[in-house]
Amino acid sequence: MPTPAPSPHSHKPENPDFKTELLGLVPFLRAFARSLTGNQEAADDLAQETLVKAWQSRASFIPGTNLKAWLFTILRNQFYSDRRRAWRQAPWDQDAAERIPGGGEDQVHSAELSDTVRALKHLSDEQREALILVGAGGFSYEDAAAICKCAVGTVKSRVARARKTLIEILDGGDTLGDASRPAGGDAAREIMAQLDQLSPGRAEALGKKRPK
Amino acid sequence: MTQQWDTTVSSDEKPTEKARAIRARQRAIGRELRRMYDDVAQEPVPDDFMDLLRQIDEASEKGGKVS
Secondary structure: OOOOOOOOOOOOOOOHHHHHHHHHHHHHHHHHHHHHHOOHHHHHHHHHHHHHHHHHOHHHOOOOOOHHHHHHHHHHHHHHHHHHHOOOOOOOOHHHHHHOOOOHHHHHHHHOOOHHHHHHHHOOHHHHHHHHHHHHOOOOHHHHHHHHOOOHHHHHHHHHHHHHHHHHHHHHOOOOOHHHOOOOHHHHHHHHHHHHHHOHHHHHHHHHHOOO | OHHHHHOOOOOOOOOOHHHHHHHHHHHHHHHHHHHHHHHHHOOOOOHHHHHHHHHHHHHHHHOOOOO
């Protein structure tokens, strides 16, 4: 081994930059958490858990790589593991977020939440996170794929389907009923996602024929 | 960054009226999502977070463990 990696357990002096950078990224952790949970309280809990996890795992962060993407990966893992552990997490709930009092001005602002943001709750978790990472967070498809632990093509198809679904909802009112679909819908979505990967054109055509 | 929103309309296709309309819709959706995300990102960080980071600070001085 010509260049042995430093042991993660070696006692390096604490890097103050790491903490500073962590602090600087808190606003983005909160924003991503909010878009995953749709709920301010749950989002901030999640973002705080992420900070603690990140600190505990700081030795595994490779300096010079994308700290934001690393943190988002931790946050996302935490989100899904919290969900698996207990069903205490409500489904994505922008309405709950709107009910949280956040000062007069916030209140007015959230009352103006766009139909687009409301429609997010009809997306699957996978589609929503992909769309947020790429569309709002400014991540490349590659970084989003790393965060979501899936292929770049999968992210692309999820983003495309998310946008398509949003447009359908915004155009046709709330007729898709994605949110109320039974869990079996996941399998169907998975198949569609695979179709997307195999043949984007064909899946796109199938998608267009999907009955409303 | 914004051009990521144009990628679902295949580039070899002649931009039809419909394709242009779809792109415009997608850009509008992109703006809304960024607005939601940026609104949260621009909120002042709640005190809880600062407290947590202080705890991390203190813990790291004592040996790097956060309870």
